[in-house]
Amino acid sequence: MAEIYDIAIIGAGPAGANAALTASEQGCRVVVIDEQSKAGGQVWRVKSAAIAKAPDTPETVAGNALRDALSISHAVHMSDTQVWQIEREADDWAIYVLAAGRSRKIMSRALVLASGAREFVQPVPGWTTPGVVGLAGATALIKQDMTLPGQRTVVSGTGPLVFFVASEVRRHGGTVAAIVTPNHRTEWLRAMPFMAARPDLLWRGSIWIADLMLARVPIFWGYAVSEVSGGDTVTSVEVCKLGPYGAPIGRVSTIHADSVCLGNGLIPAIEAAQLAGVPLEHRPDLGGWVPRADSDGKTSIAGLFVCGDSAGIRGAAAAEIHGKLAGLSACAFVGKGPSVAPVGMQRRYARAARFGMAMTALSIPKPGSDGLTTPQTIMCRCESLTRDDITTEIAAGAQSSNAVKSGLRAGMGPCGGKFCQSAIARLIAKTEGRPETDVPPPTPRPPLRPVPTAALAGDFDYADLPIPKPAPL
Amino acid sequence: MIRLVPDHATLINRTACVEFEFDGRVVTGHAGETVLAALMRAGIRHLRDAPTDGAPRGAFCCIGLCQECLVQIDGARIESCRQIVSGGLTVQSLGRPADG
Ligand SMILES: Cc1cc2nc3c(=O)[nH]c(=O)nc-3n(C[C@H](O)[C@@H](O)[C@H](O)COP(=O)(O)OP(=O)(O)OC[C@H]3O[C@@H](n4cnc5c(N)ncnc54)[C@H](O)[C@@H]3O)c2cc1C
């Protein structure tokens, strides 16, 4: 017999963990499931057990407070547990999880999705060279294992994350070869009025930039990485200036480095919401396609709630409060707690969301930024498919992400399309002169995480990474 | 030179060292960290070859999604960014000449 909870929550980041705390305070039986070993999500990722002692950062302090609160609450925290499928079963939700090589089913009356985000990287020649890691990915390596991707790193990307990562590289004893950001200083000036609401972050950001300037780290504003060179490891990086619409305009300098952090903002992780049938909308100001939901996390599907960055990229501070709001909505659904969230909480959420969206705005892809992906650039890393391969498929009649996926297997490799589908959808839209709203992401197929088929039978063998079946056209 | 962001590298204390093998080479790591972190600090970035074009690949997303960092441990394929280091682990790369 599967365990039955009032509320199940996927993700124990700031959003999901706060949803869990709020709902258990209201007397609900709550389970919060996360594949990480501890709560904290991406922003407050816990340090590994190999770190005996290290200086605290604002992220470790906030994360420890959240982990302490969760450990003394009544919420059940299933860590090291991956959700790979969700299904409706009568009026309840069936959640299939994989832990320690075994799959099992958990039942709940309400389901809160707080699965966060993943990063978007515009493919450039050489981005598959070992030593190139995602910009957000680098934060995971640095926070969890206090390890750098190399000794001399080019840090490239949009928004505040590029300065955070560069300063973390310096704090961990590495050298920042250069900072490369497609943003112009004028874009940051436009964000300033919103920054005024967060003097703490404004101050922290100013320190990072002043420190980089004192260390004479070159900062390339309005530039992008246009090519990474090297065989089995990065040896150099070429950067180029971008035109007013973000298109590369001429080759400029070569920088010697052994590693690169590369990122172009975040995309909400919406697969679970798609599986549950929540309608999507195209919101570039929230990171792309998002599940349609109210500010209290309610969706059009009874008993299903979304919050945090998986509902649209609004950042960690908004995710915390959004989690509380969605937690209360889920409580109300199962008949517990207040029917309306406190006005103060809603107001604080709106304020935090405004700040977060001003940061997200710095990462909205510009119309010409796909020009960085040359015809010979690999777009689908899993199947080594180039832009040319995909354009040929589009010319042959593939008009949707699903069609490209079943024709070429782009998006059907082990990553499940997580790192190519946004760039491919944009390519389809551009090639066919259609708006991006016309090319939704492909229909997701379970598993949400690679599940060895043997795990379903109870015996686990990692050698059986299942390839999802082709999506229907 | 004045630093506004201090260098904390020397203030990081790690647990005792353990040794494991990557393609026959002895790598030193710390129990509890990821195999990926230990390999990165040892300067090993090339983790496998892509199945279609044989080009070198290494970790990319660092959070268990992209599958670029897959390695073989005890005959099983696992993401090195999620596998925890323990002493005596034997790690092999995928698709490199060594394993045919
Ligand atoms: C790699 C990465 C690094 C980031 N680093 C920073 C940073 O340094 N600073 C910053 O301000 N913002 C960072 N962000 C942005 C981040 O999205 C924050 O805004 C914040 O963490 C969002 O909180 P959240 O609770 O909505 O999601 P998250 O914090 O992402 O939490 C979601 C949780 O859900 C879990 N999860 C998702 N799917 C499943 C599944 N199928 N099964 C089990 N568990 C699952 C994940 O393990 C994760 O812990 C980062 C984002 C990413 C993708």
Ligand code: FES
């Ligand atoms: S680096 Fe992406 S799964 Fe490990």
